[in-house]
Amino acid sequence: MPKPKHHIIVCTNTRPPGHPKPSCGAQGSPQLLMAFNMKLMEAGIMPGEVLVTGSTCLGPCEQGPTVVIYPDGTWYTQVKEADVATIINEHIKGGKPAESLKPNSVWGG
Ligand code: FES
Numbered sequence: 001m002p003k004p005k006h007h008i009i010v011c012t013n014t015r016p017p018g019h020p021k022p023s024c025g026a027q028g029s030p031q032l033l034m035a036f037n038m039k040l041m042e043a044g045i046m047p048g049e050v051l052v053t054g055s056t057c058l059g060p061c062e063q064g065p066t067v068v069i070y071p072d073g074t075w076y077t078q079v080k081e082a083d084v085a086t087i088i089n090e091h092i093k094g095g096k097p098a099e100s101l102k103p104n105s106v107w108g109g
Pocket residue numbers: 011012013014022023024025056057058059060061062064065066
């Protein structure tokens with residue numbers, strides 16, 4: 001398998017009802033992960049060229065859903081399904097973080 005150009009990691013962590021911290025999973029991140037897979041296919045990006053992986057908690061739960069993209073280590077917070085196309089077009093295809101989504105540089109971007 002060739003080395004992927006990008007790895008998109010989507011926090012899909014969930015917490016039990018009543019837990020004091022919010023979770024990305026409760027804020028729609030499983031649907032977000034599916035949207036990344038669908039939009040990548042629609043964009044003609046071959047499986048393996050870009051990996052999409054769900055993860056446990058990435059840290060900034062209060063700002064979720066959280067997405068991080070490697071190899072550049074750009075973090076996106078409060079990601080909505082409507083943002084997926086922007087991230088794919090500007091970051092994955094265009095090669096630069098999507099400025100309109102204000103990637104969170106504090107977390108390494
Ligand atoms: S639950 Fe997603 S960052 Fe913590």
